[in-house]
Amino acid sequence: MLVRSLEFKQRAQEALQDERLQRNLERIGVRFKLGRDLAFAALEDPEGLRNLGRAIKERSLANLPLLLETLEARVKEAGGVVHWARNAKEACTIVCDLARERGVRTVVKGKSMVTEEIALNQALQAQGVEVWETDLGEFIIQLAGEPPSHIIGPAVHKSKDQIAELFAEKLGVERVEAPEELTRIAREKLREKFLGADMGITGANAAVAETGSIVLLENEGNIRLSVTLPRIHVALVGIEKVIPTLDDLAVILALLPRSATGQKLSSYTSIITGPRRPGELDGPEEFHLILLDNGRSRILADPDRRQSLFCLRCGSCLNVCPVYRKVGGHSYGWVYSGPIGAVLTPQLVPPRLARDLPFASTLCGACAEVCPVKIELPKLLLTMRQRLTEDPNFDGGIPLMMRLAARAHGWLLTRPALYRLAMDGARLASRFLARDGRWSWLPPPVSRWASKRQVPSLARPFSRVWPSVQRKLMQGGDGS
Amino acid sequence: MSLSARERILSGVELALGFPPRDQTILAARGQEHVPWLPAEEPWEPLQKELEALSAVFHRVEKKEQFPGVLVGILEKHGARSALVWEHPLLEALGVGGLLRGAAVEVLAPTGAEGFVGQVAGADLGITAAECAIVESGALMVRASQGWPRAASLLPPVHVAILTARQRLRTVGDLVPLWRQWLSSQGRLPSGIHLITGPSRTADIELTLVLGAHGPKVLHVVALDPGAIPEST
Numbered sequence: 001m002l003v004r005s006l007e008f009k010q011r012a013q014e015a016l017q018d019e020r021l022q023r024n025l026e027r028i029g030v031r032f033k034l035g036r037d038l039a040f041a042a043l044e045d046p047e048g049l050r051n052l053g054r055a056i057k058e059r060s061l062a063n064l065p066l067l068l069e070t071l072e073a074r075v076k077e078a079g080g081v082v083h084w085a086r087n088a089k090e091a092c093t094i095v096c097d098l099a100r101e102r103g104v105r106t107v108v109k110g111k112s113m114v115t116e117e118i119a120l121n122q123a124l125q126a127q128g129v130e131v132w133e134t135d136l137g138e139f140i141i142q143l144a145g146e147p148p149s150h151i152i153g154p155a156v157h158k159s160k161d162q163i164a165e166l167f168a169e170k171l172g173v174e175r176v177e178a179p180e181e182l183t184r185i186a187r188e189k190l191r192e193k194f195l196g197a198d199m200g201i202t203g204a205n206a207a208v209a210e211t212g213s214i215v216l217l218e219n220e221g222n223i224r225l226s227v228t229l230p231r232i233h234v235a236l237v238g239i240e241k242v243i244p245t246l247d248d249l250a251v252i253l254a255l256l257p258r259s260a261t262g263q264k265l266s267s268y269t270s271i272i273t274g275p276r277r278p279g280e281l282d283g284p285e286e287f288h289l290i291l292l293d294n295g296r297s298r299i300l301a302d303p304d305r306r307q308s309l310f311c312l313r314c315g316s317c318l319n320v321c322p323v324y325r326k327v328g329g330h331s332y333g334w335v336y337s338g339p340i341g342a343v344l345t346p347q348l349v350p351p352r353l354a355r356d357l358p359f360a361s362t363l364c365g366a367c368a369e370v371c372p373v374k375i376e377l378p379k380l381l382l383t384m385r386q387r388l389t390e391d392p393n394f395d396g397g398i399p400l401m402m403r404l405a406a407r408a409h410g411w412l413l414t415r416p417a418l419y420r421l422a423m424d425g426a427r428l429a430s431r432f433l434a435r436d437g438r439w440s441w442l443p444p445p446v447s448r449w450a451s452k453r454q455v456p457s458l459a460r461p462f463s464r465v466w467p468s469v470q471r472k473l474m475q476g477g478d479g480s
Numbered sequence: 481m482s483l484s485a486r487e488r489i490l491s492g493v494e495l496a497l498g499f500p501p502r503d504q505t506i507l508a509a510r511g512q513e514h515v516p517w518l519p520a521e522e523p524w525e526p527l528q529k530e531l532e533a534l535s536a537v538f539h540r541v542e543k544k545e546q547f548p549g550v551l552v553g554i555l556e557k558h559g560a561r562s563a564l565v566w567e568h569p570l571l572e573a574l575g576v577g578g579l580l581r582g583a584a585v586e587v588l589a590p591t592g593a594e595g596f597v598g599q600v601a602g603a604d605l606g607i608t609a610a611e612c613a614i615v616e617s618g619a620l621m622v623r624a625s626q627g628w629p630r631a632a633s634l635l636p637p638v639h640v641a642i643l644t645a646r647q648r649l650r651t652v653g654d655l656v657p658l659w660r661q662w663l664s665s666q667g668r669l670p671s672g673i674h675l676i677t678g679p680s681r682t683a684d685i686e687l688t689l690v691l692g693a694h695g696p697k698v699l700h701v702v703a704l705d706p707g708a709i710p711e712s713t
Contacts, residue, residue, distance in 0.1 A: 024686075031687040059506055064493050066502045078668050084486040136693055137684035153684060160686050179685040183693055190694065195601055210507055211659075211669045221634060221680040221695025227672075228630045229597055239489065246660065247510045250653040261683075264530075264617035265652065268695070269675035277671050279626035281596045293489045301496035 001119045001147060005333035005345055005354035012327040012360070024159050025325055032152070032319040035262020036370065043258075053255045053373040056248045057310035060240075061300060067209040067242045068291065074212025078274025080287040088118035091292050095120060095201070095234055098288060099129050102232060104198040108190075110216065110223035111135035112203030113151060113313055114236045114292060116335040117348070120201070132193045134222035136186050143170045149329030149337065151315035152260050157328050190222070200226030200284065204237045205312070206252050207289075210245040212273055214289065217256060219267040227272060233284035235272075240296050240309040252312065259314035259372040295348045304383050308343050310373040317367035317377060323360050332357060339367040339377045346384055352395035358384035401445045423458065430457040515657045518615065520645040520706045527648065527703070530618030534678025535691055536699040541708040548579050551640075554700050555583050558638050560604040562586040567627030568609040570642060573710035576607060590629070597631065606632035606696070607640045612647040612658070613701075617677055620701065621655065623662075624672035633676060639696040641676070644704045644713075 004011075015021055040046040060067060072082045085091035099107070107129055109115065121131045121142075133142040137154035141147065143166050148154030155163070160177045168175040173185055202223055204214040214235050216223050227233045243249060249271075257263040276283030299305050318324045318338030329337035334354065336344045342357040358381045367377040387394040398406075412419050433441045434457035442450045494500075528538045539550045555563075563585050565576060580587050588603055590596045608628070610620040620641050624630050633639050649655060652675075663669055680695030691697050 027687045031683065062497065062500060063503055063506050064497065065490055065500065066504070066506070068490065068493070070507060074668075078671075084489050086485050086489055090485055134694065135684070136682045140684065153687065155684055156687065158685075160688075163685055179688040180690050182685055183682055183690040187692070187694055194694075195597060210509075211663060213669055219680070220682045220693035222693070224630070224634050224674065225694055228634060239493070244506045245509060246656045246663075247653075250656050253652050263677070265614075265619045265675055265677040267677050267679070267681050269619075269677075271669065271673040272671070273669040273673075274671055276593075276624070277626075280624055280671065281590055281593050281627075281629040282631050283624055283671055291489070293492065297489065297492040297496050300493060 001116055001335055003334050003345075003349045003353045005349070005357055007333055008331055008356040008360060011331040011333065015327045015331050020159060020162075021157055021328055022326070024157050025328055028150070028153075028156060028319050028325060032261065032315070036259055036316050036319065037262075039258040039262040039264065049251065049254060050372055050374050052251050053312075054310065054375075056243060056251055057307075057373050060243050060248070061306060061309055063244070064239065064242070064300070067244060068239060070209040071207055071212055071242050071289075072291075074209065075274065075287075075289050076212075078212050078287075079277075080212070080274045080289055083288060083290045085290055085292045085294070087294050091118045091236060091290055091294070092120055092123035094290055095236075096123055096127055096129075098232070098234065099124060099199060100127065102198070102286075104129060104232065106130045106132070106193060106197045107199045107201055108132050108134050108194055108197040108222075108226045108230060109138070110200070110202035110218065110226045111138050111148075111154065112201070112236060113148075113335055114203045114238055114294075115201065116148060117294065118236070118292070120236070132190060132197075134190050134194070134220075134226060135218070136183060136220060136222075139186050139190065140166065143167070147330065147335065150318060151313050151336070151338075153315075157330065194222075194225045194229050197226075197230040199232040199234060200228075200230040201234045201236065202226055204235050204241055205256060206249060207237050207242045208244075208246060208249050208271075209242055213271045215249060215252075216270045216272065217253075217260075217266040217268070218270075219261070219263075221268060224268050224270055227270065227284065228282055231284055232286045232288070233272070233275070234288045234290065236290045236292055238292050238294070238296055240300075255372040256312050256314055259312070259316045259370070299347050305347065305380065307375050308340075308347060308380060310375050311340050311344070312372055314372055316370040316372065317375075320366040320370050322362060322364060322366070327360070332360075339381065340375070343377060343380045343384055346388060346394070350395070351388060355388050355395070358382075358388060405445060423461070427458045427460070509660060511653070512657055513660070515661065516649065516654050517646060518648040518650065522645070522648065524645075524703055527613055527615045527618060530615065531678070531699075531701055534618050534699075536618065536678050536701055539700060539702045540705065541702060542705045544708050544710070547574055547702075547704070547708060550702055551576065551579050552583050554638075554640055554702075555580070555585055555605070558604060558698070560585050560638070562588055562603050563605040563607055564588050564600045564603040564629070564632045564636060565607045566609060566629070566632055570609045570644070570710070570713050571607065573712045574642070576642075596629070597635075600629070600631055601635060603636040605638045605640060606634070606636040607642070608632050610641045610643045610647065610701075612649050612655075613643050614649055614652055614655070614675070616651045619652070619675040619677040622674050622676065623670040624674075625670060630672050630674070633674065634695050637692065637696055638698045638700070639676075639679075640700045640702060642702045642704065644709045645706050646709070 140155040149157040275287040324338040346354040682693035
């Protein structure tokens, strides 16, 4: 997918001024966030479960070679085919070749962030394959020609009247606004496609090495249809998704739906092991698993950044993020948004294309509080900021103005007398340039930074206020 | 290309991790070996409560004689004219096929995998036998096998799952020993295991809940008390 993260500031600005988007984004706080909080509050030991989840991801990544080899062997034993793809291009080529060799004309897809990452739809469409996103939210944004704006609710940024217009325009149906009716229209349209599709493409929420299974969570049933009706099932899975055993899977199943939607379990949890067996009436005749690296092994190599790969893609960090909830998913300019997107994007795309994202955070820490596998997101955001400004491998380099300002500030800080003098000067200036305790004018380059903020005027330093306070206290006064 | 991509990814991962030893113990099964089935006498209420919260319909059958009435009631409620029914010992012992024919419901009998989907796509109702229910969440587990098509719990607008009182587990973690039993007896897991937690649903439009997104809009759970379970099963 085309990276548009460099437009972050501009698109965030537009999002903030888009009143309809702001209203649509408000719903996230009610449904998703509250649902998650209630589900965790009902658990006996939510912290213990989260710790267990983190430990599983830690252990899985530390033993990744063994797990990948075991997974591959088990999938083959179950009659599946395993492919390996180092990057988006290789992954797309594998799927496109499969489609060509097997005469695939129509593909139905389950929601998969990894296929967004590699822009698979465009690759298939370029060779004349019809591709249908079948998750309702994904179907909506496919019709609109937009990328998903939320990991769990891809069309959460749209209101029903916008969707009604879209359906009327693209599907030629009568304009209806009721979500029930819109859902029915999508169901009927897509049922046709399911019945005629040759290939179903999905991601996976986890892959179990012990059994060679992939695990798929969903609520609509579109993923089950995608892996039941077409004769070929292709699953694209990032290498970080593999876990050792069924015991580990039980922990992931307890964490993921609760975090994502506040459900104890999603409507459908499918554990798929190879293609249909002899004598079975349905299910795919062929099962292909594509293991995708696409930058993941590079992240793995850096111990400070490795935990970025723990992510289960539940979306809970988006739902609590004060930045995401105002600027929306599209501002982030790529597949992943919110705190995890700000961390992952500069690691999965050329870093200079996403250099603003780790700075788009208040570091309030709400994301770390809800992460089901306890990813230390604020720490990762700081790590990414540091890498992006200092590390030449990350195209590190600070704009000249910022570098000069920082150097001047540092120089001043090491000269106390001069520093005090400068501050006194600034305080004097604020008498003329501040109204109601806020600066009304600041000189460049500070003015650029201040243009989106209300900068308080300078107060007298506490060290100078303290002697008089102390004197009063010593006099035994009651402070009045 | 595929082979070289494999070697390169694996060696890249090895290098990234500093060539970790192959620690087989992480693949070892943990936890208990035996399946902690709930006693058949346990009350149904906790499961019923979860299912109803999910908008599923719960039917309790206390005695054998009541089953036909319950099933026929469901058929009539939906005006079902055709049904896709699993070839399952429990369903046969309950006489499901005969009851359907008696109610003038066509039992779709697929002739084989060839053209199967076309033959069953129009079914009004699917009837399956659940492997078990998870009381904590209201989930039902079904698995694919010969005569047990996945489509039965997925394609028709109405899914009827039959469950006995002996087939209840408390949590999703309690499924693990059951999966392992299958693993050791068959050498691998079934091709498809599905946990079904209520009818199909979506909240993709304004986070408003709508039932029957792509799968069944209605889920009936017919729960058999010990006194309603046929002797032969």
